[in-house]
Amino acid sequence: MTTPRIARPRRAWRAGIVAVLLALAVAGTAGCSGDSSTHHGSKVNNSQPTMTPAQAAAYAEKILQDTANALSPRPQLATSSAGQPYPILNDTTGCIDGPNASEMVVVSRGYWLNGIAAHDYATISKQVLAYWKSLHWVITGSRGVGTSQPAITAVAPPYAFSVSMSWSPAADPGGQLSIGASSVCLWPHGAPSSGQ
Numbered sequence: 001m002t003t004p005r006i007a008r009p010r011r012a013w014r015a016g017i018v019a020v021l022l023a024l025a026v027a028g029t030a031g032c033s034g035d036s037s038t039h040h041g042s043k044v045n046n047s048q049p050t051m052t053p054a055q056a057a058a059y060a061e062k063i064l065q066d067t068a069n070a071l072s073p074r075p076q077l078a079t080s081s082a083g084q085p086y087p088i089l090n091d092t093t094g095c096i097d098g099p100n101a102s103e104m105v106v107v108s109r110g111y112w113l114n115g116i117a118a119h120d121y122a123t124i125s126k127q128v129l130a131y132w133k134s135l136h137w138v139i140t141g142s143r144g145v146g147t148s149q150p151a152i153t154a155v156a157p158p159y160a161f162s163v164s165m166s167w168s169p170a171a172d173p174g175g176q177l178s179i180g181a182s183s184v185c186l187w188p189h190g191a192p193s194s195g196q
Contacts, residue, residue: 067165137157
């Protein structure tokens with residue numbers, strides 16, 4: 001009697017699951033309500049002027065570039081490259097929760113961290129965590145820091161952007177790190193339409 005062989009998941013299925021998980025990691029903690037408190041009890045500055053989606057995209061890019069510049073070895077930020085089965089999420093989507101959600105949008109930006117060897121992932125994750133803590137960001141989750149498969153999430157004041165760095169099995173055999181930032185829900189033109 002032979003033992004049945006366990007089939008490996010198809011690459012397309014794996015890539016689809018990874019894409020969903022990555023999208024959740026990048027945008028998962030972006031809130032749509034006006035409450036800017038976190039479960040750690042910290043408050044972000046809610047008195048800042050409203051951002052337009054274009055301003056939010058520029059701010060997300062700055063967050064990600066500044067983080068990359070603080071790392072050694074310094075990664076190259078890439079939306080996709082050879083060996084990656086799908087491009088990383090960079091878009092504006094509808095807000096899914098909160099008052100006026102159907103009229104608001106969330107801006108997300110993300111990149112693969114190219115040019116970093118898998119054996120450096122543990123060091124990179126420690127550097128990201130230390131850098132974000134030095135900025136007094138609220139760390140909302142961290143696991144695997146100091147290992148080859150880290151995941152870190154945070155909220156970046158003053159605009160309450162959700163940021164994340166995580167490992168994904170997208171590029172065989174060692175996987176790859178990605179980094180992302182998402183805004184809270186925004187009015188498409190920077191302010192509510194009259195009557196809101």
